[in-house]
Amino acid sequence: MGVPGRTLYEEVFAVFERACQESDFELAEDLLLALEAMDRRQEAHRQLDRAYLLLADL
Secondary structure: OOOOOOOHHHHHHHHHHHHHHOOOHHHHHHHHHHHHHHHHHOOOHHHHHHHHHHHHOO
16 A cells, blocks of 8 residues: 555645646645644644645646
């Protein structure tokens, strides 16, 4: 299940990125909420910043 060596956060981010690329913004929004929830539980703010920057570039 998943790619060896990747964190759950990285896996969810990859799906978030694909949803954005495919213009599935409803799914991207749900995935962003999941990323934000994971961010609150850990100190991964740089990762969440990547998600916000990806949206800003659309």
